[in-house]
Amino acid sequence: MQDNDIDILIAKVDTLLEKFSYFPKFISLSTLSEDMGISNQTLRNYLLANFEVETDFYKKGGRIFLNSGIVPMIKEHYEKKK
DSSP states (O other): OOHHHHHHHHHHHHHHHHHHTTSOSEEEHHHHHHHHTOOHHHHHHHHHHHSOBTTTEEEETTEEEEEGGGHHHHHHHHHHTO
């Protein structure tokens, strides 16, 4: 690979990183439950049984916030149940 190819590749990666930086890193449990049509309690129970506090989600002021990286796994789980 030539230096010019590497520079082009780096520029493309930088562009992608900039685009994805606008996605939230955390989403509230209530927002996700509304989006999916699942009760907060059902989603909370699934989180507690399958994910780690402070790694995958955290609690703040009585609210639960999920790492956006686990959202696709949760949606996939509930899509299988339909």
